[in-house]
Amino acid sequence: MIIETNNLTKEFKYFEKPEGLKGSVQSLFKRETKIKTALSDFTFSAHEGEFIGLMGANGAGKTTLFKMLTGIIHPTSGDVSVSGYIPAKGEVAFKKSFAVVMGQKSQLWWDLPASDSLLLNKAIYEIPDKQYRDNVKYFVKLFDAQKYLSVPVRKLSLGERMKFELINSLLHAPKILFLDEPTIGLDAVAQRQIREMLKTAGRERGITMLLTSHYTEDLLELTKRCIVLRSGQKIYDGDMNHLLSQYTTDSTIHIEFSTQKTLPTIPHINIEQQNGYVFSIRTPQDKISIVLQELLSLGDVNDLTVSDDDVTLLVERVFKDEVLCQ
Amino acid sequence: MKKYVQIMSLEWKNAIIYRTDTALSALFSVFTVVLAYLLWSAVFGSREIVDGFTLPQMVTYYLLSKIVSPFSQGGGIQNEFSDEIKSGAYSKYIVKPISPLGYFVFASFARMILPVLLNTIVMAIAMISFPQYFLALHPAIIITAIPVLLLSGILSMLIDYLIAMSTFKLTDISFIYILKNIFTMLLSGGLIPLNMLLGDKIAMWSPFSYIIYYPVMLCMGKTNISIFTAIGVISVWIAILILVARFVQHLAPKAFEGVGI
Numbered sequence: 001m002i003i004e005t006n007n008l009t010k011e012f013k014y015f016e017k018p019e020g021l022k023g024s025v026q027s028l029f030k031r032e033t034k035i036k037t038a039l040s041d042f043t044f045s046a047h048e049g050e051f052i053g054l055m056g057a058n059g060a061g062k063t064t065l066f067k068m069l070t071g072i073i074h075p076t077s078g079d080v081s082v083s084g085y086i087p088a089k090g091e092v093a094f095k096k097s098f099a100v101v102m103g104q105k106s107q108l109w110w111d112l113p114a115s116d117s118l119l120l121n122k123a124i125y126e127i128p129d130k131q132y133r134d135n136v137k138y139f140v141k142l143f144d145a146q147k148y149l150s151v152p153v154r155k156l157s158l159g160e161r162m163k164f165e166l167i168n169s170l171l172h173a174p175k176i177l178f179l180d181e182p183t184i185g186l187d188a189v190a191q192r193q194i195r196e197m198l199k200t201a202g203r204e205r206g207i208t209m210l211l212t213s214h215y216t217e218d219l220l221e222l223t224k225r226c227i228v229l230r231s232g233q234k235i236y237d238g239d240m241n242h243l244l245s246q247y248t249t250d251s252t253i254h255i256e257f258s259t260q261k262t263l264p265t266i267p268h269i270n271i272e273q274q275n276g277y278v279f280s281i282r283t284p285q286d287k288i289s290i291v292l293q294e295l296l297s298l299g300d301v302n303d304l305t306v307s308d309d310d311v312t313l314l315v316e317r318v319f320k321d322e323v324l325c326q
Numbered sequence: 327m328k329k330y331v332q333i334m335s336l337e338w339k340n341a342i343i344y345r346t347d348t349a350l351s352a353l354f355s356v357f358t359v360v361l362a363y364l365l366w367s368a369v370f371g372s373r374e375i376v377d378g379f380t381l382p383q384m385v386t387y388y389l390l391s392k393i394v395s396p397f398s399q400g401g402g403i404q405n406e407f408s409d410e411i412k413s414g415a416y417s418k419y420i421v422k423p424i425s426p427l428g429y430f431v432f433a434s435f436a437r438m439i440l441p442v443l444l445n446t447i448v449m450a451i452a453m454i455s456f457p458q459y460f461l462a463l464h465p466a467i468i469i470t471a472i473p474v475l476l477l478s479g480i481l482s483m484l485i486d487y488l489i490a491m492s493t494f495k496l497t498d499i500s501f502i503y504i505l506k507n508i509f510t511m512l513l514s515g516g517l518i519p520l521n522m523l524l525g526d527k528i529a530m531w532s533p534f535s536y537i538i539y540y541p542v543m544l545c546m547g548k549t550n551i552s553i554f555t556a557i558g559v560i561s562v563w564i565a566i567l568i569l570v571a572r573f574v575q576h577l578a579p580k581a582f583e584g585v586g587i
Contacts (some may be wrong), residue, residue, distance in 0.1 A: 012583060072417045072584045090579065095423040105415060109336060111343050116336055123332035124424050152343075 001081075002176060002208050003046040003069065008078035010039045010064050010232075038064040040232045041078070046208060048175070053223035053240060054212040057319045060229040062212040066178050069210070070100055083175055096125055099169035103181035106161065107168060108153045114164040115149045118171060125172035132171065139167040143197050159190030166194070170201060177202070179211040183218055195221050216315050228318060236318075247317045248308050251288055253281045255295055256303040266294045329424060330432040337436035352444035355392045356452055362388035363459060377522045383546060384519075386461040389449050390542040391516055396441040397479045398510045398537045403434050407490040408499055414584045426578075427487060427571050434483040463545060470553055471544045477560040478536045482510075484567035485533070491574045494581040515539025530555075533563040 014034055017027040039061040046052055054062045067073040068080055071087030071094070080087060085094035101107075108117040122132045140146050143163040148156055153164070162182060169177065182198070183191040195218060202209050202222075211222055219226060219240060226243060228236035236243055252272070260276040268287040273280035283291045288306065295301075341348055366384045370376055379387065407430060410416045419426040453460050489506055493499050511517050513524075513534035520529040520539040529535040530551055540556055543549040 067417075067584045070417075070421050071579075072420050073582065074580060088579075090420065092423045095421060098421075100417075100421050107418060109340065111340055112336060116339060120329075120332050120336055123329040124422055126328070126423075 001045040002048045002050075002083060003044075003210075004079075004081045005045070005069075006043050006079040008039060008042040008065070008068060008080055009037065009076050010061075010068060010073065011076045012036050012038055037232050039068070039229075042229075042232075042234055044227060044234065044237060046210070048208055049202075049206045050225060051202060051209045051211065051223045053219035053226040054210060054229065055219060055226055055315065055318065056212075056229035059231075060319075061232040062229055063180060064232075065229070066100070066180055066210070066212070070098065070178060071095075096172060097174060098176040098178065099172070099174040100178045101165050101169045101180065101182055103162070103184035106153075106165060108161065108164055110154050111152055113150045114145075114153055114156070114168070117153070117164070117168055121168050121171050127172050131173070135171050135173065136167070139170055139201070142200060143167055144193075157190075159186050159193070162186060162190070162194060163197070166198070166201075170205075170207075173205065174207065176208045176210070179209060179213075181213055182211070183213060183215055191215065191217065198222060230319065243318065244314045247314045249284060250282050250309060251285050252307050252309075253279075253283065253288070253291065253295065254303075254305045254307070255279050255281070255301060257298070258300045258302045261298055261300070263298075264294070266291055330428050333429060333432045334436035337433050338440065341437070341440050348440060348444060352441060352448045355445055356448055358392055359385065359389045359449070359452065377519070378548075379519065380461075382459060382461045383548070385459055386463070386546060387519055387542055389453065389460065390545055391538045393442060393445040393449050394475060394478075394538055394541055395516055396438045396445070397475065397482050398514050398516060399438075399507075403430060403437060404486040404490040404503065407487075408493040411490070411493040411582075412497065416582060417584050420579055420582070425575070427575055430487045430490070431480065431483050434486065435479060438479055438483075461546060464547070467547055468545050471541045474536065474544060474553060474556050474560070475541050477557060477564065478538075478541060481533055481560055481564055481567065482537050484564065484571055485510075487571055488567065488574065491571070491578060494574075494578050510534060510537065515542070519543075531559065533560070536560045536563075 012035070014036060015027065015031040016034055017023055017031070042061075042065060054065065056062050064073070068075050069082055069087060071090050074088045083094060083097040085091055085097070087094065108114055109120070118136060121127070127135070140149065143166065145160065145163045145167065148160050148164070153161060156164070166182070179198070183194050186194065198209070199222060201207065209222070211218065213219055223240060225238065226236070226240040227234060228243070256278045258277075261279075262276075263271065263274070263279065268283055269291055270282045271279060272282055281291070281295075285308075292304075292306075295304075363385050366376075366381060366388075370381045370384075374380060376384070407416075407426075410418075416426070418424075419429065453463075485506070489499060489502050492502065496502070513520070513532060514537040515523075515529075515535065516538045520535055524532075529539060536556060536559065540549060540551065544553065544556070
């Protein structure tokens, strides 16, 4: 196992301050200390080369987990081992075994070309000249970023910057890549490009990836296994598609007739839109074949499509569900 | 070591991008000397000597103190460091194999050295153009002052580093910087020669004396403290500050919550 945690828990202390100026003055003399459990008894393990998605609403504990796995913060209790090291010890060999990319925190030098930031990472990670040259060549080609190497970072688009953030983090050949919202703020085309490149880089270099993203497409395309966190607790660890199938309850049938029709009474349907020719009908998934039979028996069908619920809606249901679905 | 050389190189590349800003600030430093000349001309009036200084010596003191003043100002990296701690960006020193102290010292040094060099060029032109207003300096003495200057730069950086690291405990340290800048200017002799303010005995043991006052007086040949004593005193202060800095650096990750990331 390349990553293992056992009953990992992190508690944060914080102060509560009553509202208003009076409250601010009071808090100067008396503060009420409270404890928030950001992550509770989290146990999991990851195999080498696995792509794992971390799902959860804001404040669910995803970033706290990342911070403990990378040694940024120390656990309150529990054990954690990454590449065989205890992250909190901060050993140099451990730091060289992974990389972190945070979509909202740039690691590039703003006023200088990205190539200068790459050189700094070469020196920081003591990357041999040949390995550096080969890796720059490989990743710059993979990410199609050659023409931007000499452009000051501040003049790059968000998507181009993210490409260099990723190249920068992959140069020292990390075994594990922690990706925290790598596609945040990017347009759909750039998101797709980044996903494709990550997939290729991960597959060809055997990198283990842990990914958090609020974009469901990122999780669906990049990861097979997903872990769902809610209020610091793990509520699901398993196949992503299996999880979503549990929450896919309804389908939408979009049917177009060549002549005007009046729908007969069909049980279990909810007509969302209709104009006599085109109908949009929602129905439970287990009733779909019966409903389709009824609709097709009306004849004169021009077009018919059946679609599942939008995946974002499914994820919303996963986050909101009160029942542990493990 | 290569990584820290690379950091210095990047800092210089960055400074070159803002070359107009850097050049203008060096050019405007001449005006401080002109102002000092006008002010001290009024103070001297008809007197030849004030507290052991002639007017050309006093103006030269200000000129030299202006040249080395970047050593007491840290180039703004302490604010960036403090902001990094507050915003969570400090995590880069935890996840990457790089020492925050090493980064701070080398980046500060890179930022200090450029304005010092530019100030030297501008001030040298001023001295050569108007020799009647300045004390004649001996290049050999100036060269002997370089090791003291380098050590005083390190001393100043360590003080800044410790102040920046106090962000872990205090969160907002802007008031400490304001106090530090006032005290450093005063106690390092940046505002007024220290012998006028404190007398030589206190000045000798204070770490701040070696940031501006001592190197300037050494260049002017006006100090009784030997260069070896000075290097010894600065080295002791540096050793103490390094020990404290390393201790703080050891404790820092435990206090770091990575808020903001």
